[in-house]
Amino acid sequence: MTVPKVFIVIGPAGSGKTTIAQQAAKEHDAAYLDKDRICGRLVEFALEAAGHDPSDRESNDYYRENVLPLEYGTLMDVAGANLRLGRSVVLDAPFGAYFDVPDYLTRAADEFRWPPSETTVVRVRVPQDVLRQRLALRGLERDRWKLAHWDEYWASYGRLDCTWTGVRFLDLDNEKSLPVHE
Numbered sequence: 001m002t003v004p005k006v007f008i009v010i011g012p013a014g015s016g017k018t019t020i021a022q023q024a025a026k027e028h029d030a031a032y033l034d035k036d037r038i039c040g041r042l043v044e045f046a047l048e049a050a051g052h053d054p055s056d057r058e059s060n061d062y063y064r065e066n067v068l069p070l071e072y073g074t075l076m077d078v079a080g081a082n083l084r085l086g087r088s089v090v091l092d093a094p095f096g097a098y099f100d101v102p103d104y105l106t107r108a109a110d111e112f113r114w115p116p117s118e119t120t121v122v123r124v125r126v127p128q129d130v131l132r133q134r135l136a137l138r139g140l141e142r143d144r145w146k147l148a149h150w151d152e153y154w155a156s157y158g159r160l161d162c163t164w165t166g167v168r169f170l171d172l173d174n175e176k177s178l179p180v181h182e
Helices: 017-027 035-049 061-084 104-111 128-138 141-148 150-157
Strands: 005-010 031-034 089-092 118-125 168-173
Touching: 005 017, 017 031, 017 089, 017 118, 031 035, 031 061, 035 061, 061 089, 061 104, 128 141, 128 150, 141 150
Parallel strands: 005 089, 005 118, 031 089, 118 168
Antiparallel strands: none
């Protein structure tokens, strides 16, 4: 039996993560796991039920402290279920909250019983002006805060200084024009 592969596609909103992740899933016949599709509706419901704007995650302490860990835990759990079946996975999510935790993936793999696998982190890089234009063009409600607080957003989420250990990093310059759908 071959060792399953894990591809984690990271980058800020609008960088083209979804397009790249879907291409990788197709190329490697892997399960495509998009955090927003797996948890998005539940996250919006939870935020609204707690009295928060369902589209504001970046400036929302309640989201970051209570909902975000559940959201990523669910993603990693679903990945583990697929990996135990011998199925490679592609994870499509920003992961920015965990970049500064070197053993984040090791701990998640242990917690969610991932079998031995080969992990590649694909960092999707886009220049600041291109990213801002993409977010403005796609016109999503969830991008409103990002655009209104651009300097703060870019300083926090534009960087891809991921400190994870035990993985291979692949940098992808994605400045070319992509369809606006993430």
